[in-house]
Amino acid sequence: MVTISNFERYILPKILARGEDYYDSGAVLGIEEESPGEWFATVCGTEHYEVTVSLAGDEIAEWECDCPYDGNICKHVVATLLAIRDNRSKTDCFLSAKEVDARMNILGQSVSEIVKDKEVEQVLRFVESDKLSGFVLQYASSHSDFKSALIEAFLPKKPTKKVDYRSEIESCFNSLYRKNFKKGRYYEPEIDWDELSDKIEKYLTKATLLFQRQALEEAATIALQILHSIGGHYIEEDFLYNDGYIDFGISCEGAGDLLLKVVQHSDTAQALKENILSEIIQIGKMATYREYDIFDMDDLIQQIMLSVQSKEEALATVNQLIMEKKEHWDLYKLVIRKIEILKELGKTAEVETTISEFLYLPEIRRQEITKLLEGKCYEKAIGMLNEGIVIAERAGELGIVGEWQEQLLSIYEEMHDVAKIIEMCRLLFIHTDGSLGYYHKLKSLVPSVDWKEYLNALMQETTFYDYWGTGNNKAEIYIEEKDYDKLFGYLSALEYRRLDALLQYASHLNATHSSQILPLFTDDLRTYAEKNLGRNHYEYIARVLRGMRKLNGGKEVVKQLVEEFRVLYKRRPAMMQELGEF
Template identity: 25%
Template sequence: MDWEGNFSEQTLDRGYDYFQRGLVRDFTQQDDGTLAATVFGTEAYQVTVKLNGNRLEKAECDCPYAAGGHKCKHMVAVLDYYENKIDPATFDDDDEYDWDDYDEDDMKAEETDDDKDDFASSIPTTREAIDMASNAQIREFLKYALTRNPELAVEFQMRTNKTVIKRRNNSYRGMIDDIFSMCMDASGFIDYDTADLFEKQLSDFIDKYLKPLIEEGQGTLAFKLTSYLVEELAEVDIDDSNGEIVMLADETDDLLKQILAEADLPLKRTIFKWCQKHATEKFGAFEEVVEDILFDNFEESEFLQKKLTWTADKLQQSQLNPGSWMDHRTAEKWASYHLKVMQELKTPEEAIKQFCLENLYYAKLRITYVTICVKQQNYDEAIRVLIDGQRSTPYPGTASDFGEQLKRIYLKLGQTENYLDELTQLETVYNPANLEDFQELEKAYSVTEWPKARQKLFDAMPAGTDIRRLYVEDELYDQLMDTVSKETDLFRVRDYEPILKQKYPDRMLQHYVDVIQTMASHTNTRRNYWNLVEILRHMRQYPDGKQVTSEIVADWRKRYGRRPAMMEELDRL
């Protein structure tokens, strides 16, 4: 429109946003082309503009920006409202239903209809009615409905007018950019104190603007804006110590899945290509989001075939330069994805087995290969491959996974000695002090055999293994108290305090005394002195705790009287 040349692109976008948000009220139009309305911004502003055709002759607004002689966004909002409102005069004179087309033969046909069903049951659903109507009938109804419902008319234009959609896209992008700019410092960094505001602003934007687009059926626009937001978030320099980026990753993940659930095939293809592109580059916290969307969706044959070829290529490329741990992990990722696609395509079992056999150095494929062997009752091969995997892997967690499979196979075959040996290896080497394995071992021994076998397990575990929960499991409270009394971290002491306070109150209180005296001997910050007082409060809950803590405080006042911060904190007690 000619009048748009009077405004900057930013002002056009922001004015359109005001219109789209319904902030234009009390609109009036005079015969000479003068438009007037109230626009709600920081305050309610009165706007008057005059058009001569599409040319802007006059524009006035009582906002501070316009008072300086500038053309403001409130003027644009009124002009957008004018352009997008549906004027009944713009429709043909024949937009009412033409009863002349409904003749007596039609009436007679209805009167002689043999269908005796109840009238309500014969009414078609909305979808059926649309399918039954001709294009001409649909257009006639749109004219009728939109003429009588201005709000619906505006929504119709927003969904169908390419210029409106483009302006809406630019407006929303500008809002995203504004949030980033507002929260960044001069160097483009979002610091710890601003990160929470940044997350809240974007979360509100998603709820207020992007989610409604999906409900409106504007999937393509919703994806354009969501993908733009994700790409910006992947690059932002931020101190997100409280997990702000992870929270936004979860929100955009949900958003992309909602868009995909409503997408037609062309939009799905667009999203698929976008996911492919970003699944092969550094994408920060959003790498997992993109990969999950790509491989948990797109189940149509067209996409599965593309994923099969693509993952095979990526696996081959990642195997060209093996060496580092990261190279191995990357190759294993693509091998696992390729296997997943093969299974989704219902590839013959022997072909899957062969692929796994060729890639046994990847844990997931080795486990799948073993699963197929067990299914085919080829137990010797399954055992051989698992033992070989345990010996070759440098990762205890992977060795533990292989051990779990081995254990189940031995148990299935009734090989009790091998089963117990493997279970013992799991408990003492691969996953020390695992409670479930400990309980499983206990069931394998008699009541008289178990204490000796249990002690052998404890002795075989690596130095430093935390076996306190195993003491609790078997009610070995003396050993538990001995272990806890060596702890200098009182938070770890509290893990088992409910049990030990009841059984050994004196020893527990004395342990607190020993630890807190050591803590107090060092000069500290006020925060640490505050913490000492909180510990003293906790100690007062023990029998004799009040007397003991009073003696400690009296002693500290004598010894540390020159620490004013400490004395002030002790006054709180």
């Protein structure tokens, strides 16, 4: 019987030696017992290989490795078995009296000291992790020596052994794609997205703490590997549409921010900065960052590049990038960086030239307008805004047009120029498809004797959209103006979703137009009932009938319509149920 204790007897010497070498060199990147006796490991060889081992007590019942070796047992399985045996030996529950004596003699400790140590060990075996964490947090907050010892134990300033963060982080991703073989069958991997996200977050937290403790190289290594692993394993269908909606772009941002902090730190060696730049350029070439909108790697590369290079080198680089990305949407970021570098170099004339050259970019114009407003240079700001409106209209950037108009309005309000305020509110009313806010502002500013004529002209200039739900601007204005003839004319002329509009606004016309509104309801509801089947539609019909009942003369009209429907649609039991209340 092959067991975890004697398996070496059944393995070819050459394979056994290689497996031992793999285990001794730390090639077993991750190992865990997923369920009693079911072990999974990732072993680093020519590639990363996944190994599964099933134990029945000490007996090795099954094993599987996805490497190409076609023999009975490969070196990766051997390394995994050694790791399992070592892992199990560390988790024996209690020491025998003989073992206690042996340890006492070897370590020179008293029996009482060993017992105390063992008591702590045994407590740690059953205490819940969250309660243990709570205790440690509370104890550390009031015992500075314990806090210092804790930090030094897990984040030493001078670690005795170099941690292979790259392999550790990569193994987190490799464990996603476990090849589960059992009795000759293959099972699709089950990916625990929350677990993966938690692992990445823990490494980012550790990297941040390492950065705070001046372990700059280790912090950078973790951040770089997170970006590299996400880039290497990102599959849009898996990562973007996973059940937990985990956004790995956030992890990329965290890693990128940390790398920037490292390269900008005063104690970071130039060699480390250049190494970070070299690696991030290679990561940026990965298909993930080129093909998917997961993270703006180009922006990170540029920021690191400009932080690593001298000011003159950075200026040359940014000029080259501006030429290459002349038509790119984020060109403004490069221009802003160029302006900052020129300012640091004291090249004032070139700063002004650059600003003038790129004023067509809204982001650059926005910065200049802000400076003018801070200095209360209103006339210059107005000129720059009007020029920006012309440029934005030519480019079809209506959102920018509205932004500049709103800024002009705020300036005119600051200057108390009523005529200009009215004109800007008029333009913004038209631009926003009849915003009620600008309607109210205009009504408060335009003389009352001129208001009706002014509003009529304004309504004709404005394109209104026939949307329903929270409210329709055109209908709301007619209601506020108490112009019920125009409200009725507007509702009766609608061709799309008129029932919704009638249901929403008929109550305002009840006193003046109920006899005209009810036929519109009746015609539209007949058409709706004829064309639509299903419980949801029948519930809607009932809701419309309730609204009709509230109108003058509505009860009789509803009664006749319901009787008509009961005859026409008697084979629709769900509709008959909904009409039961009538």
